[in-house]
Structure formats: C-alpha cells, structure tokens
Amino acid sequence: MIDIQLLRSNLDAVSARLATRGYRLERDAFLELEAERKRVQSETQALQSSRNAYAKKIGQAKAKGEDVGPLMAEASAANARLGDLEKALERVQQRLQGFLAVIPNPPHESVPTGKSPDDNVEQRRWGMPRSFDFPAKDHVDVGEGLGMLDFATATKIAGARFSVMTGGIARLHRAIAQFMLDVHTREHGYTEVYVPYLVNAQSMYGTGQLPKFEQDLFMVPRGEEKWYLIPTAEVPVTNIVRDEIVPLERLPLKFVCHTPCFRSEAGSYGKDTRGMIRQHQFDKVELVQVTQPEASYRALEELTGHAETILKKLELPYRVVTLCTGDMGAASAKTYDIEVWLPAQNTYREISSCSNFEAYQARRMQARFRNAKGKVELAHTLNGSGLAVGRTLVAILENYQNQDGSVSVPSALRAYLNGQEKISRA
C-alpha cells in the first residue's frame, strides 16, 4: 500500500510518478475522500471524548451518592449521534482504504520509464547459447519423445495447462528443486521453510494479490470464508512477518521455500498454450527477504545474484533485464527479470522475477521492526524466484538435448540422480 502521508504531502509528484506505470490517480476523488474523513473523524473523536468524560463524571457522582438522573439524561442526549457517526467514520475509512489498496507502488527512481516489455532494459548476459548441429526440438517433443512427459493424460485428469511427468523427467524435476534449496541454504544463507499452500484472504491482501487480482487466483470456498491456493510461495512466506515487530538483530530475514504454485491464467488464453511454460500448477523455489529500508536495494542485487547462481551452476545461458515502469507488477518498486535461453523458441524467456517492494507490502501487512533507536518502523520486503522449477526443467530439456533424443544431465544435478549422466528412453 502506498503511504497516505505521501499522497497528502506530495499528491502531484506521486500522481506523475504513478502515471509512468499507466495508473491514473483520481486526484479529486482522493481530496474529497480525505476532506470527508477528516470532518467525520474529528467530530467522532470529539464526541467520544465527551462520552468518556460524562461516563467518568457519572461514576464519580454515583460514588458520592449524588443523584445522577439529570447527568445521565444529558449524557444520553449528547451521545445520540455518536453511533451514526462511528458508522459513518467506518464507512469513509473503508472507502479510503479501498481507494488506497488498488494504487500501485510508485517505481524507484532507477527504474526505466516505458510502456511495454519492449522498453525493458537489458543489464547483462551470461553464457553462450549452444549451436546445434541438428534441428533442436522444443521441450514438448523432447519430453514426449522420451515417453516421460504427457499432456494428454493431464488434460484428461484435470484439464488444459497441466502436465504429467514420469520416470526420469519426474525425477529430474524433483532433483532441480532439491538442488536449488541446497544451494540457497548452504551457500546463500537462506533458511528453508515449509508453509501452507492454502491461505486466507488477509494473507493475499498483505502481499497485494487482493483486492485487485482475484481473477488470477484459484479460490476455495469454505463456509462463509474463502481460502486461496497460493500463486507463489511469496504469499505465505512473506506473511510470516504480518503483524509482527521483528527485533533488529534478526534482520535481514532470508527464507527459501519450495512450493507448488497455482494460477488461473485467466486472460492468457491462447498464450503459451503448448507445453509447460504456462501452467495452472507449477513448482517454484522462492527466495524472500525482509530487510531494513536502507538495505533493501543492496539486498535486491544480492537476491538477483542468488537466482543467477543457479543458472550458472546449471550452465544455462541467461540475461537479466530491468522491467520498465509499465511492465512491473503493481506491488513492486523495482523488478529484475532473469530470462533463460530457450533454443526452440530462439529467445530468452522469464525464469525468475526479483522484486523490491520497499514498504508496500509491509504497510499492508503491518510488518515492522524495531530500529536502533528503539522505534517501530516498517520493514522492506523482497522476493525472487530462485528459480521456477518447471521452466528450469524446460530449459534443461531443450538446452541439454542430444541428437538421439536423450537429455544429458547438467553436472550440478548428477549428485541428485545417483550420478546419472543422461536420461534416455526406457
């Protein structure tokens, strides 16, 4: 959530900044809402104050044995409007809250201005795309050729955008996740966590998926309540610090978490319909950090580097791009995408997205820490895929395929497959 103080003090500047990401801030609506809030709140608090004073007076008078009849009548009259006012305050605060909740995060000053992915800025490339001396197949053909990837069966069981993996590919998929967890815990200092895959609406609100992006989620009704399948481990993991005040010495918090992710992909019909690139269910190893504000941009660089390490160890060519203002997720202040080389598509495709949310999520979650002066302050939250397991599998199948239809196992993963060097048709 945006800082309301910022809107009050710098409305024009914030409005201009938000416009760079294609968001039109309704200035007048805000000013009106604020004026209304101020009026109702002042009046309500004044009446509450008077109510408290009357109650105290009556109590004291009663203790002395005085007749409190007239006082009570007076209090009753004075309090007559309070109930309505309190309800009105509640309503106006909810409207204000609703207004604020859908405003995206103003981008960090270092973020390039732009409208579409075309305006993203490449930062660096690593690795040389391999040149094939045979026609490179895409991962679907590689996987189906091995008899270990089956979309038709998945469609029968569930529907479109699911997959069934068997044998060597299922095992490779598992190995990838294990490998990532091990690297991040052993080499990068993250603590592994296991979390719920169903979360309540409050958690979804905290990280910013709700109220605006409900159509992207799978919702599970539960009586009057709603549960949601997590679209990323970011949601449960970041919400660990919701409504918490973390002692300074525990920062930064660094969590790594392997979960399935569930996305409805509403509105992406016809996009990446082939293969495992865009599924309703996929596995991901997620990195989450909670830091002091001063440390968050350094942490973003580090976290991005941690994700890159995986690709380097797997010897998969990639590039890093800075998302432009128009292409970033609403909650993010700055995002780096890491894109892996997919030979069959002859292009780089997103395999990780690393973002600094600054205090945007923390404000929604009331995730705070106690600073050196002992004062409570909002933390900064960050996360990044480290990496998307399904897409990593895709990258390996495509980049490590051999002419005979087999797939070589990247050397970093062999230890996880009992030394196996190659996946061949059984």
Add this chain to the structure above:
RNA sequence: GGAGAGAUGGCCGAGCGGCUUAAGGCGCACGCUUGGAAAGCGUGUAUACGUUAACAGCGUAUCGAGGGUUCGAAUCCCUCUCUCUCCGCCA
C-alpha cells in the same frame, strides 16, 4: 464430528459494570548506590490512527474477532475464530 476448559500488555498473572488513564510480578532500559558487580531503591517501558514541523504535546481506538445492551463494557448478552484436554475418525 461430540463433550469440556480457555484466549488480558514482551512474558506470567489479577480484574468479572464506574477511583483500571489494566493491579501485582518477571523481563528490559536508564538513574541512584558500589572500587566493580550483585542485591536494594527510584524512574520508565505497547500499537495503530488523528492533529502537528515534530518519532514534543494532546485526542481517539485497541483486553482473540465481530455485533448487541448501557450514560459507561476487559467485565453482561449473541455469533464466530483459535488454543488446550478427553472421545470418535484419519495420512
């Protein structure tokens, strides 16, 4: 799913309609004391929102959550959530 017991500040724990602006203790911070420490003594010790230049002061709210009764609710009533104990079922 059934029966019962609970939920109070960082922690323990009293309060069960008005001198509670939540007792008392522990912890923590600072001060006094001391050669230094402990003990002792004293002072302080929540969060959110508003107002504001102010993380100064003042106001409002918060005793699991929501609603109700009342001039006044931690305290009474209703609904819900969660925790614990026992039974049932279960990977």
